[in-house]
Amino acid sequence: MAKKNIRNFSIIAHIDHGKSTIADRLIEYTGTLSSREMEAQVLDNMDLERERGITIKAQTVRLAYKGKDGETYELNLIDTPGHVDFTYEVSRSLAACEGALLVVDAAQGVEAQTLANVYMALEHDLEIVPVINKIDLPSADPDRVKQEIEDAIGLDTENAVLASAKTGIGIEEILDAIVEYIPAPEGDEKKPLQALIFDSYFDAYKGVIAHVRVKEGRIEKGMRLKMMATGKVFEVTDVGYFAPTLVDTGRLEVGEVGFVAGSLKDVRDVRVGDTITFADSPAAEPLPGYRGVTPMVYCGLYPVDSADYDNLKDALEKMQINDAALVFEPETSVALGFGFRCGFLGLLHMDVIQERLEREYKLKLITTAPSVIYHVYKTDGTMVQVANPSELPPQTEIEHIEEPYVKATVIVPSDYVGAVMEISQEKRGTFKNMDYLDTNRVMITYHIPLNEIIFDYFDRLKSATRGYASLDYELADYETSKLVKVDVLLNGDPVDALSTIVHKDRAASRGRQLVSKLKEIIPQQMFEIPIQAAIGSKVIARENVRARRKDVLAKCYGGDITRKRKLLEKQKEGKKRMKAVGSVEVPQEAFMAILKID
Amino acid sequence: MEEAVRPWGVYIHIPFCKSKCFYCDFPSYAGREAFMGDYVKALVKEIETIGALRVEAAGTPATIYIGGGTPSLLPMELLETLLAALRRIFIEADFPQGERARERAEAGAVEYTLECNPGTVDLDKLKLCRMLGVNRLSFGVQSFDDRLLRRIGRIHTGLEAMRSLHLARIAGFDNISMDLMYGLPEERLEDFRHDLQAMAELSPEHISVYGLQLELGTAFYQMQEKGRLTLPSDEETEAMYDLMADFLPEKGYERYEISSFAWPGRQSRHNLSYWQDAEYLGLGAAAHSYLGAMRYENTHDILAYIEGIRAGESVRRLEEQVTEKAHKEEFCFLALRTREGIEKAAFLETFGVPIEEIYDEAIRNLVGKKLLEETETHLHLTPLGMKYGNMAFEAFLF
Numbered sequence: 001m002a003k004k005n006i007r008n009f010s011i012i013a014h015i016d017h018g019k020s021t022i023a024d025r026l027i028e029y030t031g032t033l034s035s036r037e038m039e040a041q042v043l044d045n046m047d048l049e050r051e052r053g054i055t056i057k058a059q060t061v062r063l064a065y066k067g068k069d070g071e072t073y074e075l076n077l078i079d080t081p082g083h084v085d086f087t088y089e090v091s092r093s094l095a096a097c098e099g100a101l102l103v104v105d106a107a108q109g110v111e112a113q114t115l116a117n118v119y120m121a122l123e124h125d126l127e128i129v130p131v132i133n134k135i136d137l138p139s140a141d142p143d144r145v146k147q148e149i150e151d152a153i154g155l156d157t158e159n160a161v162l163a164s165a166k167t168g169i170g171i172e173e174i175l176d177a178i179v180e181y182i183p184a185p186e187g188d189e190k191k192p193l194q195a196l197i198f199d200s201y202f203d204a205y206k207g208v209i210a211h212v213r214v215k216e217g218r219i220e221k222g223m224r225l226k227m228m229a230t231g232k233v234f235e236v237t238d239v240g241y242f243a244p245t246l247v248d249t250g251r252l253e254v255g256e257v258g259f260v261a262g263s264l265k266d267v268r269d270v271r272v273g274d275t276i277t278f279a280d281s282p283a284a285e286p287l288p289g290y291r292g293v294t295p296m297v298y299c300g301l302y303p304v305d306s307a308d309y310d311n312l313k314d315a316l317e318k319m320q321i322n323d324a325a326l327v328f329e330p331e332t333s334v335a336l337g338f339g340f341r342c343g344f345l346g347l348l349h350m351d352v353i354q355e356r357l358e359r360e361y362k363l364k365l366i367t368t369a370p371s372v373i374y375h376v377y378k379t380d381g382t383m384v385q386v387a388n389p390s391e392l393p394p395q396t397e398i399e400h401i402e403e404p405y406v407k408a409t410v411i412v413p414s415d416y417v418g419a420v421m422e423i424s425q426e427k428r429g430t431f432k433n434m435d436y437l438d439t440n441r442v443m444i445t446y447h448i449p450l451n452e453i454i455f456d457y458f459d460r461l462k463s464a465t466r467g468y469a470s471l472d473y474e475l476a477d478y479e480t481s482k483l484v485k486v487d488v489l490l491n492g493d494p495v496d497a498l499s500t501i502v503h504k505d506r507a508a509s510r511g512r513q514l515v516s517k518l519k520e521i522i523p524q525q526m527f528e529i530p531i532q533a534a535i536g537s538k539v540i541a542r543e544n545v546r547a548r549r550k551d552v553l554a555k556c557y558g559g560d561i562t563r564k565r566k567l568l569e570k571q572k573e574g575k576k577r578m579k580a581v582g583s584v585e586v587p588q589e590a591f592m593a594i595l596k597i598d
Numbered sequence: 599m600e601e602a603v604r605p606w607g608v609y610i611h612i613p614f615c616k617s618k619c620f621y622c623d624f625p626s627y628a629g630r631e632a633f634m635g636d637y638v639k640a641l642v643k644e645i646e647t648i649g650a651l652r653v654e655a656a657g658t659p660a661t662i663y664i665g666g667g668t669p670s671l672l673p674m675e676l677l678e679t680l681l682a683a684l685r686r687i688f689i690e691a692d693f694p695q696g697e698r699a700r701e702r703a704e705a706g707a708v709e710y711t712l713e714c715n716p717g718t719v720d721l722d723k724l725k726l727c728r729m730l731g732v733n734r735l736s737f738g739v740q741s742f743d744d745r746l747l748r749r750i751g752r753i754h755t756g757l758e759a760m761r762s763l764h765l766a767r768i769a770g771f772d773n774i775s776m777d778l779m780y781g782l783p784e785e786r787l788e789d790f791r792h793d794l795q796a797m798a799e800l801s802p803e804h805i806s807v808y809g810l811q812l813e814l815g816t817a818f819y820q821m822q823e824k825g826r827l828t829l830p831s832d833e834e835t836e837a838m839y840d841l842m843a844d845f846l847p848e849k850g851y852e853r854y855e856i857s858s859f860a861w862p863g864r865q866s867r868h869n870l871s872y873w874q875d876a877e878y879l880g881l882g883a884a885a886h887s888y889l890g891a892m893r894y895e896n897t898h899d900i901l902a903y904i905e906g907i908r909a910g911e912s913v914r915r916l917e918e919q920v921t922e923k924a925h926k927e928e929f930c931f932l933a934l935r936t937r938e939g940i941e942k943a944a945f946l947e948t949f950g951v952p953i954e955e956i957y958d959e960a961i962r963n964l965v966g967k968k969l970l971e972e973t974e975t976h977l978h979l980t981p982l983g984m985k986y987g988n989m990a991f992e993a994f995l996f
Contacts, residue, residue, distance in 0.1 A: 442851055526967075526986055549836035554808040554857050554986030558609055558872050558933060559886040562918050565928055565995075572992040 013103035014111035021165035076257035096213035099182030106140035130160035185255030194218030208264035235261035295343025298387035300368035302339030390496035429453035513597035524548035605660035611882035617834035620751035623813035625884035626667035670714035674959035681730035717754035724769035775804035931991035939978025
């Protein structure tokens with residue numbers, strides 16, 4: 001395809017503003033899939049994605065469209081992950097495009113996450129086509145939303161398309177706008193190859209499939225190519241485009257978007273953001289913007305049944321094949337036995353991985369509370385990174401500790417500004433900025449420890465703003481904080497997996513809250529269980545779980561047997577997630593208790 | 599007639615009571631005495647059809663148990679009709695000459711129990727039962743304390759319970775069981791101690807002791823929901839449990855099951871058969887059967903039962919097909935209720951695989967917690983294990 005007839009674009013939208021539905025309509029309208037082949041929301045094909053209504057893995061599809069000028073255009077839609085955890089992946093997807101559709105709900109208006117992605121798109125010099133979606137809603141107010149887009153983003157909305165993906169209004173107009181306003185790709189097919197990897201996945205037959213955008217040069221089957229960051233060399237076995245299934249065309253031309261495979265076994269050789277070039281006469285420079293994977297959040301994953309350790313390891317390895325952002329290493333806990341410390345891009349990423357391990361691999365897991373990475377400067381002048389609170393060196397060896405801070409952006413109706421500020425202050429945030437997006441909506445920026453974000457910050461915001469708050473954050477820097485480790489002792493024994501790092505001024509109250517929460521969670525057992533919170537050797541809080549007095553069905557005769565077995569089954573089901581810590585049976589929720597206190 | 603390969607039992611349900619006790623969730627109904635005649639008629643027909651078929655296939659039963667409800671509430675003539683039918687089908691079937699059959703029954707070859715409530719029996723009724731083959735009585739005493747009895751909805755007094763026992767002795771019964779309850783509203787440890795002492799002085803051959811459980815659909819359950827029930831604390835109830843577990847063995851009663859105590863040789867063979875995976879045929883409304891890995895349940899509705907039997911329709915529905923997995927679970931948790939526990943050889947014979955191969959982890963875990971004891975031939979609960987029986991039972995569920 002001639003470059004001038006190619007258009008590469010993404011869709012930027014807040015969750016629920018209709019990104020997937022618009023993508024579906026575009027696919028349907030261009031006849032890429034017959035309606036019989038159309039499943040609802042074609043692009044979100046992981047079960048979990050459907051359930052949560054979000055996109056986790058980016059998907060790509062090529063659409064053929066005959067424009068008003070009678071020419072056929074190749075439109076490459078690159079669907080981006082729609083969550084703050086995947087900011088880097090979004091940035092690479094955007095770097096593969098010349099333009100983006102900005103989808104905004106005609107009733108809801110602009111949200112924090114939308115803004116963050118729009119700014120990112122603008123940084124990549126993308127041409128942005130605003131689409132006001134859901135104009136069929138009775139509460140739709142396209143003019144207000146247009147004004148908001150102009151005020152908040154400074155975008156001209158003269159060419160904005162009014163659409164309703166649900167009813168099919170405006171779909172053709174969107175396609176025409178893509179052709180008309182989004183520039184054709186540039187690049188020189190004679191230059192040495194530079195192809196940007198913006199996603200990858202593992203295929204059982206073809207090995208790792210890289211999603212690429214050819215920036216310079218061209219790719220053909222049989223070529224020997226090289227990953228510039230990882231150094232991996234491979235021969236192209238399959239190359240082509242997405243429809244959205246793989247269509248092998250034997251080549252990708254400059255400006256095109258498609259896939260490359262070369263019997264690559266390890267997804268870690270195929271890094272998002274890396275540049276593919278010729279193995280023998282490489283490009284002088286890689287494309288800009290590559291960044292290694294940096295997990296933001298860590299937690300321990302342990303099998304409830306220690307016999308499942310190898311299964312968990314296999315499962316993590318299999319997941320890693322498809323998810324280069326997942327890191328893990330073996331870890332041993334006195335309380336929980338053998339498991340893994342796993343690093344994730346964020347809380348959603350963590351949730352998704354845990355849920356997939358349990359669903360797809362049928363594993364019963366104990367998850368410890370998430371932690372950030374602390375930089376611990378020791379008195380001997382060295383610095384250690386601590387991702388597991390129980391590994392914090394003794395207080396006497398610590399000179400100071402630094403923790404990660406983020407720039408958090410919250411958008412709320414102006415009525416809730418006070419509530420947002422109160423919560424943010426309480427979460428050790430420093431106020432940075434406040435902007436009115438329009439007369440009613442405000443964008444507030446805080447400098448706040450990441451640790452506080454992963455502790456129920458968003459939940460609190462949501463409940464204090466009746467669900468109106470939207471949040472986006474990005475890593476800002478590391479700063480010194482007065483932090484201490486609070487340990488928990490069950491029945492007199494410290495339980496390493498319950499240790500937590502908190503700010504010194506809150507240690508006492510956190511300790512008390514944690515202990516009383518644990519008292520609610522830990523069921524009565526055959527003996528009394530003291531629960532204590534301690535800093536070093538100093539106990540700061542204590543509660544007792546009283547002993548269960550007796551526990552036996554008094555009667556069980558002929559007519560009772562089925563019923564009693566079901567009763568026992570129900571009780572047992574409730575205990576399946578318990579882990580024996582010393583002599584105490586501890587339910588899974590206990591390890592997350594720290595997140596549940598207010 | 600061919601001998602049954604394994605002993606089996608018959609359960610007969612009599613769903614009538616003078617009044618409903620506040621804790622009771624059994625299928626029994628007060629104020630429906632008018633249906634007793636039709637009910638016994640239907641029951642006899644079921645005995646003569648379903649019962650006779652079973653005997654033809656499996657021989658006569660080892661035990662017969664008439665429970666309720668309150669079987670002793672049946673008037674003399676209905677009781678006689680019922681007992682005669684039972685004797686004809688389940689006892690004499692073996693011996694066309696009835697005389698030898700009676701000798702056998704009297705010698706205790708068949709354990710034949712009738713449940714009674716104090717205050718519903720007189721000497722004539724008891725003598726009739728004895729004459730027609732009943733050789734064991736089970737009295738629902740619950741307490742000797744009239745105040746407590748009233749509080750749980752019982753309609754007899756402690757004195758009547760004692761009198762009933764004496765009448766039973768006069769009628770010639772030498773195998774009598776009495777039930778006690780503890781953990782009753784506003785009951786104190788001392789109250790329960792008095793009950794235990796009174797019981798020991800009466801010296802029945804068998805005693806069952808049940809902690810009160812609040813079951814859905816009972817008057818107590820509703821009172822509890824409304825906060826109008828003052829039960830003893832967990833600590834106090836535990837003390838009662840401990841008292842029972844210590845006191846009765848001291849008086850010569852062997853604890854052969856979690857809630858059952860008996861003089862040597864006087865265990866309830868019928869109840870034991872439930873815990874030892876034996877088959878049983880239940881007749882009457884709401885009676886349960888366990889036959890050929892199936893559990894059945896007769897309709898609970900007295901009128902539907904009477905009509906169904908009269909019309910020659912089946913009144914039984916399949917409650918559950920016991921899978922191999924469920925069978926293993928039940929085999930174990932039922933056997934663990936008994937002092938003897940799980941007989942390893944019986945497990946192997948039933949399932950074709952040694953129990954250690956299937957429950958190795960559960961066994962080690964429970965032994966480690968001192969809930970279970972393992973011998974060469976058996977696995978049985980320790981006294982601690984009996985107290986926390988549910989924890990042990992659960993471990994045998996997959």
